[in-house]
Amino acid sequence: MEGFHASLRNRVTTLGTPVVSPLPEFYEVFDEQNVLNIADSLERHHELPRAFSYFGSGARHWDDSVTLQPPRPDIAALRDRLPFLDEYFAGRSRLDVVDVGPGNGDPARVVLSHLLARGVLGRYLAIDVSPGMLKIAENRLRTWFGSSAPFEGHVLDIGRDRFDHLVPALSGSPEGPVRDPARACLALLLGGTLGNLRSPEDALGNVRGSLGRSDLLAVSERLDECPGPSARPGGARRGTAPPPPRLSPFNRFLLDLLGIPESLYAVEFGIDPRRDTRFIRVRLGAPVRLRLRTGAGERHVDLSEGTPLELWRYWRLTPAELAARLARSGLEPVFAGDAAPGEFILSLSRPCLPSPSGTPAG
Numbered sequence: 001m002e003g004f005h006a007s008l009r010n011r012v013t014t015l016g017t018p019v020v021s022p023l024p025e026f027y028e029v030f031d032e033q034n035v036l037n038i039a040d041s042l043e044r045h046h047e048l049p050r051a052f053s054y055f056g057s058g059a060r061h062w063d064d065s066v067t068l069q070p071p072r073p074d075i076a077a078l079r080d081r082l083p084f085l086d087e088y089f090a091g092r093s094r095l096d097v098v099d100v101g102p103g104n105g106d107p108a109r110v111v112l113s114h115l116l117a118r119g120v121l122g123r124y125l126a127i128d129v130s131p132g133m134l135k136i137a138e139n140r141l142r143t144w145f146g147s148s149a150p151f152e153g154h155v156l157d158i159g160r161d162r163f164d165h166l167v168p169a170l171s172g173s174p175e176g177p178v179r180d181p182a183r184a185c186l187a188l189l190l191g192g193t194l195g196n197l198r199s200p201e202d203a204l205g206n207v208r209g210s211l212g213r214s215d216l217l218a219v220s221e222r223l224d225e226c227p228g229p230s231a232r233p234g235g236a237r238r239g240t241a242p243p244p245p246r247l248s249p250f251n252r253f254l255l256d257l258l259g260i261p262e263s264l265y266a267v268e269f270g271i272d273p274r275r276d277t278r279f280i281r282v283r284l285g286a287p288v289r290l291r292l293r294t295g296a297g298e299r300h301v302d303l304s305e306g307t308p309l310e311l312w313r314y315w316r317l318t319p320a321e322l323a324a325r326l327a328r329s330g331l332e333p334v335f336a337g338d339a340a341p342g343e344f345i346l347s348l349s350r351p352c353l354p355s356p357s358g359t360p361a362g
Contacts, residue, residue, distance in 0.1 A: 019289045020259040029056035029257065032295055039292055042301050047310040048254045050196050051129045059132030061250035063104055074190065074220035074344035077337050079110045081348065084335065085186070088216060094122035094183045096167055100158050100207065101193035102126040105137040108188055112149055122183060125152045125166055158203045164210035177212045185215040192222045192344070195314045204329035208351055217331060217349045224316035225342040245269060251280055251311055264288060268308070280312040319345055
């Protein structure tokens with residue numbers, strides 16, 4: 001914290017505009033490309049990419065925030081579908097599991113435990129943009145299974161990259177990789193990972209392109225709660241003003257690292273009806289110049305007073321909307337669960353065969 005307060009004391013102004021500089025830890029956590037991506041996102045989208053909140057100590061803040069949460073219904077639903085998975089992959093002596101956005105590994109635990117007990121687990125590949133999150137998942141896996149469960153961590157952005165180069169395949173085809181007849185791949189996209197992304201369709205397209213016809217994708221997403229007002233819900237008594245909302249350490253992580261103090265912004269929680277998303281954002285109460293250090297010299301990001309900076313979004317989904325997203329990405333359901341508003345829903349899908357026109361067949 002002393003470094004944080006020191007950065008505030010050292011702030012200077014240019015023509016009345018506060019100039020803020022990141023803490024030294026910022027450059028320890030993020031490499032040159034990360035820094036440029038953050039700058040581009042602030043300038044083009046007025047957004048701090050959520051994925052970067054899971055870097056450095058942000059991964060620990062996230063893990064601390066979910067440790068005490070109750071078991072999720074989608075994990076129980078996945079456990080109930082294990083007999084179906086056994087039947088679907090019957091005849092395969094090895095099943096490789098690709099866990100996209102593994103979190104702390106808990107969502108995949110039920111699948112790995114089952115496959116290990118049956119002696120059919122091939123490889124377990126965890127994919128995440130954050131090395132810190134991969135380390136958390138690996139540590140949990142070692143605690144649960146020791147050395148009996150293989151772990152491979154791969155830093156990869158599913159919004160931009162496919163993973164077919166990581167999973168064994170005999171050859172490629174229009175339907176995707178052709179697997180060894182004795183192996184198959186189960187991809188996991190659990191815990192609402194999809195709903196946090198700027199473009200869920202890009203991520204689903206990359207997953208679809210990495211799967212062969214015999215492979216399967218398990219997706220779980222939180223359904224939106226009943227429609228509510230766009231303002232942040234308040235817990236104040238009638239006739240009293242609610243206290244100003246504050247960010248959790250996890251949601252504040254990037255702002256703190258950038259040296260942007262709480263005194264320069266107001267917090268907003270709500271719904272964006274235009275994009276149909278829920279959001280957490282801050283609105284600047286004064287113009288700010290962010291001074292970043294890059295290999296090519298200093299880069300300045302100028303943000304005007306009143307600029308909203310989005311920290312988190314979640315696409316509001318119904319079961320029909322989730323099914324439509326999967327279909328548009330060339331995935332057809334083999335199981336579609338059900339859930340109440342606000343709960344997680346589980347879907348199992350496989351790649352569609354391309355139609356003669358080259359588009360996925362429905």
